[in-house]
Amino acid sequence: VIRLRAFCTRRPSVNAHAIWSARLAWLTMLSMLLAVSAFFIFAACFAQARIDSGLTSDWLDLLSFNAAKYVPVESFLSTVKPLLGTAGEMLCELLSTELRINVGILALISAPLVYFGLGGKRPVPEEQAKAKAKEKARLEQRRRQRLTKMRAGSKLFPPPYPNGWYPICREEEVPKGEAIPASSCGQEFAVFRNEKGKIAVLHAFCPHLGTHLGHGGKVVKDAVVCPYHSWSFDAQGKCVDIPYCPKAPTERTNTKSYDVRVKAGMVFVWLHADGEPPFYELTVLDELEEKGMTFVNEVPVDDWHMHIMEPAQNAADPYHFNTTHQWLGANPGDKASLWLKHKCKSYMGTLGDDWPLEGGKVPASVVGINEAVSEAWLFGIIPLPSMFNSHYRAGALFQGVSVSILHIDTPMVGSVRVIFFISPESPFVQKMTVRVYATRWFPRWFARWFGRMGVMTANQDRPVWENKLAVAPRNVVAGDGPFAAYGQWLKQFYSPSSKAFGELSLEW
Numbered sequence: 001v002i003r004l005r006a007f008c009t010r011r012p013s014v015n016a017h018a019i020w021s022a023r024l025a026w027l028t029m030l031s032m033l034l035a036v037s038a039f040f041i042f043a044a045c046f047a048q049a050r051i052d053s054g055l056t057s058d059w060l061d062l063l064s065f066n067a068a069k070y071v072p073v074e075s076f077l078s079t080v081k082p083l084l085g086t087a088g089e090m091l092c093e094l095l096s097t098e099l100r101i102n103v104g105i106l107a108l109i110s111a112p113l114v115y116f117g118l119g120g121k122r123p124v125p126e127e128q129a130k131a132k133a134k135e136k137a138r139l140e141q142r143r144r145q146r147l148t149k150m151r152a153g154s155k156l157f158p159p160p161y162p163n164g165w166y167p168i169c170r171e172e173e174v175p176k177g178e179a180i181p182a183s184s185c186g187q188e189f190a191v192f193r194n195e196k197g198k199i200a201v202l203h204a205f206c207p208h209l210g211t212h213l214g215h216g217g218k219v220v221k222d223a224v225v226c227p228y229h230s231w232s233f234d235a236q237g238k239c240v241d242i243p244y245c246p247k248a249p250t251e252r253t254n255t256k257s258y259d260v261r262v263k264a265g266m267v268f269v270w271l272h273a274d275g276e277p278p279f280y281e282l283t284v285l286d287e288l289e290e291k292g293m294t295f296v297n298e299v300p301v302d303d304w305h306m307h308i309m310e311p312a313q314n315a316a317d318p319y320h321f322n323t324t325h326q327w328l329g330a331n332p333g334d335k336a337s338l339w340l341k342h343k344c345k346s347y348m349g350t351l352g353d354d355w356p357l358e359g360g361k362v363p364a365s366v367v368g369i370n371e372a373v374s375e376a377w378l379f380g381i382i383p384l385p386s387m388f389n390s391h392y393r394a395g396a397l398f399q400g401v402s403v404s405i406l407h408i409d410t411p412m413v414g415s416v417r418v419i420f421f422i423s424p425e426s427p428f429v430q431k432m433t434v435r436v437y438a439t440r441w442f443p444r445w446f447a448r449w450f451g452r453m454g455v456m457t458a459n460q461d462r463p464v465w466e467n468k469l470a471v472a473p474r475n476v477v478a479g480d481g482p483f484a485a486y487g488q489w490l491k492q493f494y495s496p497s498s499k500a501f502g503e504l505s506l507e508w
Contacts (some may be wrong), residue, residue: 160427162493164400181214200235203256273497281366315488318344341375344505368397414439418454
C-alpha cells in the first residue's frame with residue numbers, strides 16, 4: 001500500500017496513463033474501505049437498537065462486537081492497571097462498561113492511517129529518484145568502459161570480427177527508390193533495391209568526396225545516385241555516370257560492392273579481412289523454406305556487451321546448462337516454476353560428427369548442441385512424469401558466429417525456430433535481432449512463448465558473457481566440454497589479416 005501510494009502521488013511526467021490508472025485503483029480501494037466502514041457502522045447501530053429494545057442474541061452481540069463479552073477484559077485490566085497508574089484507572093473504567101468497539105469505526109479510523117503509511121517508508125521525491133538513477137547509470141558506464149579497456153588490453157580474446165556473413169538490416173527496411181545506411185563490424189554500408197527489387201550493398205562513402213550514399217542517396221533505374229554531385233553506381237559498385245564530366249567513368253571512380261544474401265527476412269553481407277569470396281553459405285536457414293515455415297514475430301532484446309564468440313562457445317559447454325539454465329526462463333540468480341536437469345551432447349562440423357537434424361555429416365561451418373531434459377520438477381519439489389520430456393527434440397546450433405538457432409521439433413504439431421542474428425557494433429558490443437518461425441500447424445501462441453523463453457534463456461548467460469575475460473589457453477579439466485575442439489572450429493573464421501582488421505577499432 002505504501003509503495004502504491006508513493007507511485008500514485010508522483011507527478012505524471014513519465015507515463016501519465018499508467019500513473020492515473022494506479023491512482024484510480026487506489027481511489028477504488030479507499031472507496032471500498034469507506035463503504036465497508038459505513039456498512040458496519042449501520043449494522044452496529046441497528047444491532048444496538050435491537051439490543052436496547054430487549055432483543056439479544058449471539059449474532060447481534062458479535063455484530064456490534066461486545067468487547068466485554070468476547071475479549072478477556074478482566075485479565076487485561078488486572079495487567080495494565082498497575083502499570084499505567086491514573087491512565088490505567090481511566091482505561092479500566094472505560095472498558096468495564098459494556099463498550100461496544102465497532103468494527104466499522106475501527107476501519108474508518110484505520111483508513112487515514114493506511115493512506116499516510118503509518119510507520120512506513122516515506123516516498124522518495126521524483127527529483128531524488130532521477131538523480132539516483134542518473135548517478136547509477138554514470139557509474140555503470142564508467143565500469144563498462146573500464147572493463148572494455150581491460151578486455152581489449154588483455155590481448156587474450158580472438159580478433160573481434162571473424163570472417164563470415166553478417167546481418168546488417170531487415171529486408172522490409174530497404175525501400176524502393178532510395179538508399180539506407182547500415183553498419184556492422186565497424187564499417188558503414190549503403191543498401192538499396194534496383195528496379196527488379198534485388199537488394200545490393202555498397203561501401204557507404206562515395207569515392208569522389210566521401211559523401212555517405214545511405215543518407216539522401218536516390219535510386220534511378222539500377223543505380224544509386226550520390227546526393228552531392230550525382231555520381232551513379234550500380235549494384236557491382238561500378239560508376240556508370242558522372243553527369244557533368246565529358247569523359248566516361250574509369251576504374252578509379254568505382255566503389256566497393258559486397259556479396260549479399262537475403263534469408264529469413266534479413267540482409268546479410270560477406271565480410272572478409274583479406275577480401276576473399278565466401279567459403280560457406282547460410283544453409284541452416286534453407287529449412288525455413290523447405291519446411292514451409294512462416295514468420296511469427298520478433299522478440300525485442302537489448303544489446304550485448306560481449307565478444308561475438310561467446311554464444312557459439314555455449315555449444316561446447318554442456319555442464320553449464322545444469323547451473324545457469326536449471327530454472328526455465330528465470331532471471332539470473334532467481335528461481336521459476338520449473339526446475340530442469342539437462343542432458344546435452346555437442347557436435348561440430350570440424351570433427352566430422354553426424355548431422356542430428358538432416359542426416360549425413362555436419363557442415364564444417366556448423367557447431368551445435370542437442371539438449372534433452374532428463375528430469376523436470378514443478379517448483380523444484382514436485383516431479384513430473386517422464387512423458388513430459390520425451391515427446392519433443394530440442395537444441396541449439398550455430399553457423400559461423402553470427403547466426404544461432406534454437407530449435408524444437410514435435411511429431412504432433414510441427415517445428416519452431418528461434419533465430420538470433422548477431423551483428424557487432426564494436427569489438428565488445430553486439431546488436432541482436434531475434435525472429436521466430438514455425439510450421440503451419442504449430443500453435444502461434446506457443447511459438448511466441450518459445451521465442452520469449454529463448455531470449456530469457458540467453459539472458460541467463462548475460463551476467464557471465466558481459467563481465468568475463470578470456471583465458472588463453474583454457475584451463476580445462478576432465479569432465480569439461482570440447483573447448484579445444486571449439487577453438488579449432490573457430491580458427492577457420494580468421495585469416496592472416498584478421499588481427500589488423502580487428503585492432504583498427506581497438507586503437508582508441
